[in-house]
Amino acid sequence: MDKKGLAQALKQVAIAIELMDPNPFRARAYQNAARAIETSPYSLEELVLENKASVLKGIGPAMRERIKEYYTHGQLLSQKELLASVPVGLWELLTIPGLGTKRVRALRDTLEVSSISELEYACHENRLLELPGFGPKMQANVMKGIQEVRARAGQVLLPEALELAKHWLEQVRQWPGVVRAEMTGDVRRSTPLTKWVDLLVAVDGSPQEVLAAMRDYSSGFDSTVEQDGLAVLTSDLAHGPDLRIYLCPPQQFAYYWVITTGSEDHVAALYSNGFGDRPELKQSPNEEAIYEQLNLDYVPPVLRENGEEVAWAAGRRLPKLVQASDIPGVLHIHTTYSDGANSLPEMAIAAAERGYRYLGIADHSQTASYAGGLTPERVQQQWREIEALNQAQIGARLLKGIESDILPNGNLDYDDELLAVFDFVIASVHASLRQPAEQMMPRLLAAIAHPAVTMIGHPTNRLLLGRSESAVDMASLLEAAARHGKAIELNANPHRLDLDWTWCRQAKRLGVRISINPDAHRISGLDDVHYGVLMAQKAGLTRDDLLIF
Numbered sequence: 001m002d003k004k005g006l007a008q009a010l011k012q013v014a015i016a017i018e019l020m021d022p023n024p025f026r027a028r029a030y031q032n033a034a035r036a037i038e039t040s041p042y043s044l045e046e047l048v049l050e051n052k053a054s055v056l057k058g059i060g061p062a063m064r065e066r067i068k069e070y071y072t073h074g075q076l077l078s079q080k081e082l083l084a085s086v087p088v089g090l091w092e093l094l095t096i097p098g099l100g101t102k103r104v105r106a107l108r109d110t111l112e113v114s115s116i117s118e119l120e121y122a123c124h125e126n127r128l129l130e131l132p133g134f135g136p137k138m139q140a141n142v143m144k145g146i147q148e149v150r151a152r153a154g155q156v157l158l159p160e161a162l163e164l165a166k167h168w169l170e171q172v173r174q175w176p177g178v179v180r181a182e183m184t185g186d187v188r189r190s191t192p193l194t195k196w197v198d199l200l201v202a203v204d205g206s207p208q209e210v211l212a213a214m215r216d217y218s219s220g221f222d223s224t225v226e227q228d229g230l231a232v233l234t235s236d237l238a239h240g241p242d243l244r245i246y247l248c249p250p251q252q253f254a255y256y257w258v259i260t261t262g263s264e265d266h267v268a269a270l271y272s273n274g275f276g277d278r279p280e281l282k283q284s285p286n287e288e289a290i291y292e293q294l295n296l297d298y299v300p301p302v303l304r305e306n307g308e309e310v311a312w313a314a315g316r317r318l319p320k321l322v323q324a325s326d327i328p329g330v331l332h333i334h335t336t337y338s339d340g341a342n343s344l345p346e347m348a349i350a351a352a353e354r355g356y357r358y359l360g361i362a363d364h365s366q367t368a369s370y371a372g373g374l375t376p377e378r379v380q381q382q383w384r385e386i387e388a389l390n391q392a393q394i395g396a397r398l399l400k401g402i403e404s405d406i407l408p409n410g411n412l413d414y415d416d417e418l419l420a421v422f423d424f425v426i427a428s429v430h431a432s433l434r435q436p437a438e439q440m441m442p443r444l445l446a447a448i449a450h451p452a453v454t455m456i457g458h459p460t461n462r463l464l465l466g467r468s469e470s471a472v473d474m475a476s477l478l479e480a481a482a483r484h485g486k487a488i489e490l491n492a493n494p495h496r497l498d499l500d501w502t503w504c505r506q507a508k509r510l511g512v513r514i515s516i517n518p519d520a521h522r523i524s525g526l527d528d529v530h531y532g533v534l535m536a537q538k539a540g541l542t543r544d545d546l547l548i549f
Contacts, residue, residue, distance in 0.1 A: 003037050003044040006070045010034035013079045015094065016086050018101035019108075032058040033066075044071060089115030089466070096145035103133060111370060112431065117466020120146050121495050125339045125521050127370060150465075154195050156241050157464060157494045158531060161187045161194045168199060168243060175217045177203045177210050179250045184260040188301045190534040192497045193464055195241045200260050202250040210247055221245070230256060255282045258290055261301050269307035270294065273314065302537045306502075309540070319540045324533050326543040330526070331360030331401060332426055332457065332489065332517035337382050338363035339371040341522040344385055348395025350523040358549055360517075361386065362401040362426050365413030371430075374402070376418055399423040399549065403457060408432045408439075410446030412453070419452035424549070426489065426517075428457035429470065437471035444472065448480050455487035455515050455547065458498045466495070474503050478510055487513040487547040492532025493525070504539035514539075515547040 014030035017023065036059055042052040048071040053064045070076055076083075093104045093116060107113040110131060111122050119142065122128060128139040150156065156164070165187045172181045178201055182188075185198025203210045211223050211231060221233040221243075231247040248256045258275075259267055267275070273294050275281065284290045291298045296313040300321065303309045312318045333347055334340035342350070344361065351359040363382070364373040374382065379402070386398045401424040404413045412419060412427060419425055427447040435443070447453055459477060460469035481488055488507055491498045496519070499507065504514055516532035518525050536546070 003040070003042070003047065005074075006044055006047075006067060007034040007038045009070055009076050010037070010066070012083065013076060015101055016079070016082050019086055019090055019105055020082065029058070029063065033063045037067075047071075087114050089118070092116050092149070093119060095149055096142060097148070098138065098141050098145060106131065106133060112433065115463070115466040116146055116149060117463040117495060120466070121463055121493075124493070124495070124525075125334070125371060126341055127339060130372075131370075154241060155193045155465060158187075158190060158192055158194070158534075159494050161197055161241065164197045164237075164241070164243075165199065168197065168245075171217075172199060172201055172245065175201075176213045177205055179204060180253060182257065184246065184257060185244070185262060188261050189263065189304055190302050190531075190538065192494070192500075192535070196244050197241050198260060199243075199245045200253065200257050201245055201247050202253045203247050204250070252282045254284045254286050254290060258287055261304060263305050265307040266299070266304035266310065269310035270296075273310065300537070302534055303540060305538060312540075319542050321537040322533060322541050322543050322546060324530065327356075327516060327529065327533070327546070327548075329356045329358030329360070329396065329399075329549060330518055330520075330529055331399070331424060331515060331547075331549070332362045332403065332491070332519045333359055333526075334363050334403075334519070334521045335361060337372070337374060337378060338368070339521060344382070344398065345389055345394055346523065347520070347526075348389055348398055350526060351396035354526055356396045356526075358399055359396040360399040360401045360424055360549070362403040362424075364430075365402055365404040367405040367407065367413050368430055373405075373413070376414065379414075379418065401426065401454075403428050404453075405430050406443055406447045408435065408443065410443040412447060412450060416452065419450075422452065424454040425452050426455055426457040427453045429461055433461050433467075433470050435471065437473060440471045441473050441476065444477055445480050448477065448486050449484055453486060455489050456481070457489045457517070458491040458496050458519070459488055460498050460500070462498050462500075463495050464497065474499075475506070478503065478507050478512055481507070481512045482510040487515045490514050490516050490532050490535060491519050492516055492528045492530075492535070493519045494528060494531045497531065497535050501535045501539040504536065504541060508539065508541055508545050513547040514541060514545055 010030045011034045014027045017027035036056040040056055047053040048068055053059050053067050066076055069078060090104055093099055107119060111127055113119045113122055123139050123143050128134040129136055165183045169181055172178060180202040182200055184200040185196055186194035187197055221235045224232050226232060233245040235243045237243050246256060246260050273296065275294060278293060281290050281293060288298045297316055297318045299309050299313050335347055336343050348359055364371040366373040366375050383400055386400055390397055400422055402422050403426045406412060406427050406429050448456055460472050462469045488499050490504060507514055514536065516529060516536055518528040520526050
């Protein structure tokens with residue numbers, strides 16, 4: 001304990017007050033005290049035992065008690081409840097350069113942002129552009145700051161993991177003795193989040209010889225040699241997840257590719273089918289040969305998750321997984337009418353360039369005023385432009401949709417007469433996300449029963465690495481969707497990937513159609529369909545399981 005720690009504790013209380021307490025004078029008292037202590041010539045002991053705190057400007061009797069409290073206990077016990085009341089995500093937001101307490105509080109109060117992932121998603125939706133105190137430049141700086149903070153974290157989203165894996169593959173393929181190098185592990189299975197970027201590398205020579213030859217290339221790696229000659233290099237990268245490189249003999253590449261790809265449940269199911277009893281499998285020329293020797297259909301890596309797929313493979317029941325080419329068009333597109341970055345014609349042309357025949361426009365409804373939600377008059381204006389673009393055959397054919405807020409009482413934006421005219425309606429929750437299940441479920445069930453609703457959008461409201469799921473009884477929601485003949489969105493934005501692939505499997509069993517939607521707020525967002533397709537494949541979905549217009 002020293003006066004530096006005391007000053008830091010006082011500053012932390014000041015921040016907590018600014019975030020949670022509307023009284024600016026109380027926060028200022030802690031700030032002034034911290035500054036006076038930092039700049040004073042006295043030690044912590046002198047401040048307390050010799051009462052030197054009393055001679056410092058701005059430190060009164062109450063603050064002197066706080067100083068004694070810290071000296072005695074090593075913390076400000078009287079402020080423990082206040083500090084605990086600040087959500088962890090708000091402290092994380094303060095680590096982003098340029099975001100002080102006033103801006104963080106504005107983000108929380110105006111946009112319900114309370115984590116880095118929620119803020120990142122708000123930036124993707126351009127919600128900071130018109131927010132007082134922010135604007136385009138600030139939004140760009142916030143995005144850059146988020147990337148810097150994320151680079152120091154452990155887990156990353158799938159797109160980032162793939163980029164890191166590609167980068168390291170290029171590097172490793174230049175190392176001496178490398179015959180072949182491929183992605184493996186979570187990245188190869190396209191898991192939504194990963195902490196490890198895994199590569200499998202076939203090398204000539206013994207592990208010890210190879211490690212010695214690679215010394216100049218693999219500095220910064222820890223190395224181990226496991227049973228059967230499999231060497232492992234690991235590195236705690238300065239940016240992003242950890243890197244793990246498996247080294248194996250070239251003739252055993254397929255065998256170890258199966259093992260290192262995983263998942264643990266999948267490999268365990270293979271062992272139940274005799275994988276561990278067949279030493280000759282180590283010499284298999286490829287993975288297909290291994291599955292064939294086990295009397296199994298070949299299981300694509302994306303499907304290798306909970307072991308259920310091995311039973312499908314044994315019974316020759318593997319589904320014909322959906323492909324990107326199976327999707328003739330996509331829904332849930334935002335434009336400059338609400339919070340999108342591109343206009344209707346720009347999005348239509350970009351969709352056509354990607355081979356889509358139709359594009360479902362679904363800007364925000366009027367309650368989402370923070371996102372430029374459309375009034376009924378603006379809806380009519382947008383429809384007229386859509387009709388003109390379709391008549392002129394500019395780009396993909398545009399469908400007239402809306403992302404209608406599900407209000408806290410379960411009602412939808414707009415009256416039933418207007419809702420009935422849309423080509424499709426995505427009903428989504430954007431506010432009061434923390435309602436308990438006894439409030440959230442009637443809200444969702446009322447929406448899914450509405451005759452105008454086509455689907456529920458991002459049903460759990462999760463943001464990966466940021467916001468946990470709302471209190472949704474997904475089993476009940478899917479049963480209601482089946483009963484009413486409604487679809488559920490698989491939001492393909494890699495921050496969401498909601499509905500999760502595990503629930504997509506249940507939706508398939510119930511006959512509920514899944515709509516793979518990019519939720520695009522700019523042209524580049526259309527390409528997120530790729531990640532939605534991967535999750536649909538992981539769920540075992542086929543083209544027949546999708547909602548197609």
